Amino acid sequence: MIVLFSASEWGSGDVCADVIRLNNGGEIRGVMDRKKAANETLPLDIVSLSGIEMRIAREDVEFFVFRSPRVEEYETRERQALDTTDDHWDLVMWCVRNQLEKQKQYHLEQVVRLSPDHEQARKMLDHVSYRGDWMPREEMMKRKGYVKHGNKYITMQEMALIAAEEEQQEVNQEWFDQMKRWKAALYSQTQGQSQAALTELQALRDPDAVPALVKMFAHHSDQAARSLMLEILDAIDSPQAKEAIARQALFDESSQLRTQALGFIPKSYHFQASQLYIEHLAHSDNKIVNRAARGLEEVGSEESLTHLVDALMTSHTYTIQVPYREGVTFASNGSNNTGQLGSGALPAEIELLARTGQLPYGVQVNPPQGIPSQAGVKWKPVKVHRVMQNATVLSTLKKLTEEDFGYDQRLWRLWMAAQKNHGRSLFTTDDAS
Numbered sequence: 001m002i003v004l005f006s007a008s009e010w011g012s013g014d015v016c017a018d019v020i021r022l023n024n025g026g027e028i029r030g031v032m033d034r035k036k037a038a039n040e041t042l043p044l045d046i047v048s049l050s051g052i053e054m055r056i057a058r059e060d061v062e063f064f065v066f067r068s069p070r071v072e073e074y075e076t077r078e079r080q081a082l083d084t085t086d087d088h089w090d091l092v093m094w095c096v097r098n099q100l101e102k103q104k105q106y107h108l109e110q111v112v113r114l115s116p117d118h119e120q121a122r123k124m125l126d127h128v129s130y131r132g133d134w135m136p137r138e139e140m141m142k143r144k145g146y147v148k149h150g151n152k153y154i155t156m157q158e159m160a161l162i163a164a165e166e167e168q169q170e171v172n173q174e175w176f177d178q179m180k181r182w183k184a185a186l187y188s189q190t191q192g193q194s195q196a197a198l199t200e201l202q203a204l205r206d207p208d209a210v211p212a213l214v215k216m217f218a219h220h221s222d223q224a225a226r227s228l229m230l231e232i233l234d235a236i237d238s239p240q241a242k243e244a245i246a247r248q249a250l251f252d253e254s255s256q257l258r259t260q261a262l263g264f265i266p267k268s269y270h271f272q273a274s275q276l277y278i279e280h281l282a283h284s285d286n287k288i289v290n291r292a293a294r295g296l297e298e299v300g301s302e303e304s305l306t307h308l309v310d311a312l313m314t315s316h317t318y319t320i321q322v323p324y325r326e327g328v329t330f331a332s333n334g335s336n337n338t339g340q341l342g343s344g345a346l347p348a349e350i351e352l353l354a355r356t357g358q359l360p361y362g363v364q365v366n367p368p369q370g371i372p373s374q375a376g377v378k379w380k381p382v383k384v385h386r387v388m389q390n391a392t393v394l395s396t397l398k399k400l401t402e403e404d405f406g407y408d409q410r411l412w413r414l415w416m417a418a419q420k421n422h423g424r425s426l427f428t429t430d431d432a433s
Helices: 034-038 069-080 085-097 101-114 119-124 137-143 156-186 191-202 207-217 223-235 239-251 255-264 267-280 286-299 302-310 348-355 391-401 409-421
Strands: 002-004 018-022 027-032 044-048 053-056 061-065 127-130 133-136 146-149 152-155 313-323 330-333 336-339 379-389
Touching: 018 044, 027 034, 034 044, 069 085, 085 101, 085 119, 101 119, 119 127, 127 137, 133 137, 137 146, 146 156, 152 156, 156 191, 156 207, 191 223, 207 223, 207 239, 223 239, 223 255, 239 255, 239 267, 239 286, 255 286, 267 286, 267 302, 286 302, 286 313, 286 391, 302 391, 302 409
Parallel strands: none
Antiparallel strands: 002 053, 018 027, 018 061, 027 044, 044 053, 127 133, 146 152, 313 379, 330 336, 336 379
């Protein structure tokens, strides 16, 4: 049922081009009362394009859509246009001005259908001339061996790598989820559940599981869990597993587990592990420098000797907190940058320990007991530079060469040059072979 009704204020605003499709096949276009349309219990009110206001029962409506007046105007212009290049091009320009992208695309295609060499239309379609033919840029790049990925073109090989990486990410995620379940079950109060997780982990041989295994257990607070991880990695035959073992030998806080990890590095992976340890001889943390040297004692080659000599003494920077005093200066003295004796910046006994190398990792100076730190005392961080003599580096050099020139880097280099001049091996022990 359609009911005409008197004019109202809601229909006097900006003209839209909403459409109501009736069950009998008819259409009414105009401005709908959108608030009423949102309520399915109310009839639809619409002001037609000719100004007639109508109320339509819901049961008479097949569907309705809200549209902008630009679409209505476009359809009117499109019905009046001829199938010619000029008329289609005029509609392209009108669509550009009115931001009707889909309609613009359609008329551009009609332009090039009628006039294949219409350069402006081809450019707007992102077509290019390639070997005498117009074609979409994507087709031209495909003929050159490129495919579109996102907003750029890449080679087929790059696309294959991206696809493989995305597939690997999915596999990794599956392993992360599984590893979380195993980790939780391993510490379950139910003995059967815990034993089942342990058995499954010990049977693990899939190289794809390595990233998840390392993420879950490499820094676990339980040393037994980290030891279990090393045993599992040892059983997995993959370079990624061996690299994880070599890294654990550097970064695990337990000397026992670092030794365990070094014992798991196979001879076939010694070269790769030695490169990792050589790189870490220049680490900012002196502990890591010495651990790297310990690793080279097991996997080092002649190449590593030069780097070991360079690492006999390494410079490190530490930050300590000292009371702030105006006029206090810090000056270099030998291998340390510390507060000058008698300056009051450090207690004399603390300064003496720092100067003699007995506080390699810095010191936190606290105010005397009973005196609150905020009682007029200001503190500031001071960087202390230390040149460290690395005993583990020296021990490794002595073991690999059966020579001992102490921390004299010059003598070590002279000896190495002499050995090379005489064609002698720098390694003189079976352990380093």
